[in-house]
Amino acid sequence: MVFAPHYRVQWGGGIFTASNGGMQVEVWSNTLSLLATGGLDPASGIEGIADALTAFHASAFTSIDSRCALQYVKVNQIGADGKYVSQNTNVVVRNQRGASQGAEPIQSALRVSLDDGSRNPRARGGWYIPCFTGAIQSDWQVSEAIAEQVAGRVQTLLAALNAPNQTVVIASRVGASLTTVTRLRVGRQVDTIRRRRNAIPENYFVETVNPGL
Numbered sequence: 001m002v003f004a005p006h007y008r009v010q011w012g013g014g015i016f017t018a019s020n021g022g023m024q025v026e027v028w029s030n031t032l033s034l035l036a037t038g039g040l041d042p043a044s045g046i047e048g049i050a051d052a053l054t055a056f057h058a059s060a061f062t063s064i065d066s067r068c069a070l071q072y073v074k075v076n077q078i079g080a081d082g083k084y085v086s087q088n089t090n091v092v093v094r095n096q097r098g099a100s101q102g103a104e105p106i107q108s109a110l111r112v113s114l115d116d117g118s119r120n121p122r123a124r125g126g127w128y129i130p131c132f133t134g135a136i137q138s139d140w141q142v143s144e145a146i147a148e149q150v151a152g153r154v155q156t157l158l159a160a161l162n163a164p165n166q167t168v169v170i171a172s173r174v175g176a177s178l179t180t181v182t183r184l185r186v187g188r189q190v191d192t193i194r195r196r197r198n199a200i201p202e203n204y205f206v207e208t209v210n211p212g213l
Helices: 044-058 145-163 195-199
Strands: 006-016 025-035 069-078 090-097 108-115 124-130 166-172 177-180 181-194
Touching: 006 166, 025 044, 025 124, 025 177, 044 069, 044 090, 044 145, 108 145, 108 166, 108 177, 124 166, 145 166
Parallel strands: none
Antiparallel strands: 006 025, 006 069, 025 166, 069 090, 108 124, 108 181, 166 177
């Protein structure tokens, strides 16, 4: 497996039964890639990334449920072999809950798609906003206004992550390519994270059925 060297940013945390405290019932995480020509400063660079992701998670416009907590941001340098250059992971600990409340299922998520505006399959990436609470309209989708608000927050996040010496990229092992992200898309369809759905304990109500013969 061959990669172009870059940095992998991972952020995530727990999903709880209550907005303030509660029991943890699941975990979530997302990743994106950065190209930093001069390297990332272990202090200010990674703290800045964590600040941007914390602000994104805390915004009411991202519609993340308050039972979903951002608890860590970590950054690792990825070498040409696709492995960590160093086993020393730079981790910033946070404890930020989402700002919204809703009754949507825990597995609800909204897709954020990143690309360069081309049809190149190696230039496509993105992540899922966890525990999404945007209200569903009569056409079974979130409203255009909500999708636009989320897109605006993603744009703000990417602007904060992009700097003179670093930029958000799509890392592909096909051709060991790094594609600079120049476009983001947020749709109106709410997705389901199947792994998260399958991890939820479920109680069944059972009734007997009398055969007809």
